[in-house]
Amino acid sequence: MISVSEAIQHIENYCKPNKTVQKSIQKVRNRILAEDVISPINMPPFKQSSMDGYAFRYSDTSVYTIVGEVQAGSATNFQLKEGEAVRIFTGARVPNDADTVVIQEHTSTDGKELTIEKLPKMYSNVRPLGEQIEIGAIALKKGILLNEAAIGFLAGLGITEVLVYKKPSVSILVTGNELKQVGEPLEEGQVYDSNSITLELALRQLGIKKVTIDKVEDTLKATKKAVQKHLKKSDIVLISGGISVGDYDFVKESLEANGVSEVFYKVNQKPGKPLWFGHKDQQIVFALPGNPASSLSCFYVYVLPILKAKLGHTNYHLPRIQAKASDSIKNIHGKTLFLKGSVIEGEATQLRGQASSMLKSFAVSNALLVVPEEVNTIEKGTEITCVKLS
Ligand code: AMP
Ligand code: MG
Numbered sequence: 566m567i568s569v570s571e572a573i574q575h576i577e578n579y580c581k582p583n584k585t586v587q588k589s590i591q592k593v594r595n596r597i598l599a600e601d602v603i604s605p606i607n608m609p610p611f612k613q614s615s616m617d618g619y620a621f622r623y624s625d626t627s628v629y630t631i632v633g634e635v636q637a638g639s640a641t642n643f644q645l646k647e648g649e650a651v652r653i654f655t656g657a658r659v660p661n662d663a664d665t666v667v668i669q670e671h672t673s674t675d676g677k678e679l680t681i682e683k684l685p686k687m688y689s690n691v692r693p694l695g696e697q698i699e700i701g702a703i704a705l706k707k708g709i710l711l712n713e714a715a716i717g718f719l720a721g722l723g724i725t726e727v728l729v730y731k732k733p734s735v736s737i738l739v740t741g742n743e744l745k746q747v748g749e750p751l752e753e754g755q756v757y758d759s760n761s762i763t764l765e766l767a768l769r770q771l772g773i774k775k776v777t778i779d780k781v782e783d784t785l786k787a788t789k790k791a792v793q794k795h796l797k798k799s800d801i802v803l804i805s806g807g808i809s810v811g812d813y814d815f816v817k818e819s820l821e822a823n824g825v826s827e828v829f830y831k832v833n834q835k836p837g838k839p840l841w842f843g844h845k846d847q848q849i850v851f852a853l854p855g856n857p858a859s860s861l862s863c864f865y866v867y868v869l870p871i872l873k874a875k876l877g878h879t880n881y882h883l884p885r886i887q888a889k890a891s892d893s894i895k896n897i898h899g900k901t902l903f904l905k906g907s908v909i910e911g912e913a914t915q916l917r918g919q920a921s922s923m924l925k926s927f928a929v930s931n932a933l934l935v936v937p938e939e940v941n942t943i944e945k946g947t948e949i950t951c952v953k954l955s
Contacts, residue, residue: 566831566838568938569866569901575828575842576867579849580874580881583731583800590719593711593729595772597877600728604704607695608722612659616690619672619679620663621650623687629679635660650679659691666690698722708879730877734775736795737764740807740816741855742783759924760805760853760860767864771872775799783807788819796823796848800875803868806855809839816852817841825850833938834901836921837863856921862903862933865952884953886932888913894943896936906934906951913949930954 567575585599614620614635621629622645629650633643637656645651645662653659653666668690671683698704704722705715711729719727737760744758745751761778768776777798781791788807795802807816808830817830820843827843834840836859841852851868853860865883873881891914896902905916905926913934918926932951936943943949 566833567829569832569834572829572832572834572840572842572867573870576870579828579844579871582877583733583875585728586731587726588729589726590716590724593727594713594716596711596729596732598705598707598709598711598715598727599730599877601703601707602705602719602724602727604698604700604702604722605724606722607700608697609692609694612661612694613692614653614655614657614659614666614690615692616666616668617654618666618668618690619650619681620653620659620666620691621645621681622647622663623665625684627681627684629681631674631677631679664688664691708877730875732773732775733800733872733875734798735768735773735777735801735803735872736799737761737776737778738781738791738795738802738804739778740781740783740788740805742813744780746780759857760855763857763861763924764803764805764853764864767861767869768872771869771876773872773876781807783813783815785815785818788815789822792816792819792823792825792850796825796845796850800848801872802848802850803864804850804852805860806853808841808852808854820850820852832901833899834903835898836903836919837866838900840867842867854921857924858905858919858927859921861924861927865933865954866903885935886951886953887948888932888934888951889946890934890943890949891945893945894934894936894949896938896941896943899938901938902934902936903952904934904936905930906932908932908934908951908953913951 632649634652635657637654643651643660665687667681667685673680739758739761743755745755747757765776779791781787804816807814825843825845830841832840837854839854840863843850853863870881888908888911891912894915904919907914916926916930932953935950
């Protein structure tokens with residue numbers, strides 16, 4: 566058995582980004598950019614008016630002859646002599662001969678002659694060519710999260726595709742003969758399978774859509790076969806249940822039989838002690854304990870960092886914050902505890918119902934309170950580390 570910090574160190578050795586792939590900008594929201602993107606154009610691509618008004622070459626004259634009009638989108642470049650101005654609109658090309666735009670609210674006109682009633686400062690209301698970004702400059706740096714603003718910015722530069730990290734494909738193998746799918750009637754001795762939906766939705770939250778779920782019978786033969794099949798199918802295999810020491814727990818043996826190398830088995834933690842982690846070549850395998858709260862805690866602390874790293878995140882752990890314990894917390898187990906908790910305004914409270922079978926407390930928690938294995942008591946009012954759940 567290893568400690569939580571040792572287990573996390575092992576996990577970090579596998580926190581590496583996936584291969585990259587070129588994708589349409591329509592499809593990269595919430596993904597990490599895998600290259601520096603260079604601007605192919607100046608933005609704005611021409612000297613541009615930022616207001617509706619009149620463009621002129623700056624002088625302190627107040628009366629001008631209007632010699633034309635430039636609409637947004639027009640390519641016309643009026644030649645302006647002294648004392649001449651053009652009607653102009655927001656986003657339109659400012660003539661080469663002009664340098665300043667006066668807003669229409671500060672003018673009066675009969676349509677032919679313009680009187681500037683309030684002279685703006687020189688260069689006012691004109692966006693210089695390349696003001697936002699110049700051609701050849703870095704528009705977005707490798708590693709940023711592509712939100713809608715970033716994607717809109719790329720679209721504004723005429724960029725249609727960018728390089729991002731490939732999403733991993735994931736299999737979820739659900740062991741447990743006692744499990745029924747929701748929607749089916751429960752018979753005596755049966756419970757509903759909740760791990761598959763919890764894990765699938767957690768994967769979807771990360772944008773991972775290639776998820777295959779397979780229900781596996783609790784026999785060595787079926788478990789071996791399922792492991793073999795899904796190692797061929799997916800980059801990451803998550804197995805739920807069957808990793809403890811019971812007579813019907815066949816996962817460990819099945820992984821070994823399929824040549825999956827163990828990195829660690831059993832972590833000195835509660836919940837989630839029988840966690841198994843290993844790999845076969847590039848493929849990652851987690852066997853998560855079947856109890857729902859154990860399975861989800863292990864997902865957040867160990868599986869999620871690997872997935873996020875594969876997607877290109879460099880901050881791949883869930884954020885950890887410090888809060889003050891609202892009451893004392895005992896640790897009689899000598900294990901690291903991940904307690905379902907609530908952190909409100911810097912105060913951390915342990916919720917009722919910490920058993921590994923219980924999702925009720927998890928459902929309303931916003932943090933896992935971490936009590937290290939070597940700490941027996943967290944005194945009321947002292948700091949405790951909390952893993953923030955969104
Ligand atoms: P196991 O890890 O297979 O020994 O299962 C431990 C406990 O978790 C048992 O009470 C199982 O019934 C329960 N369990 C296992 N898998 C699931 C699941 N997918 N959904 C809900 N409970 C489960
Ligand atoms: Mg089982």
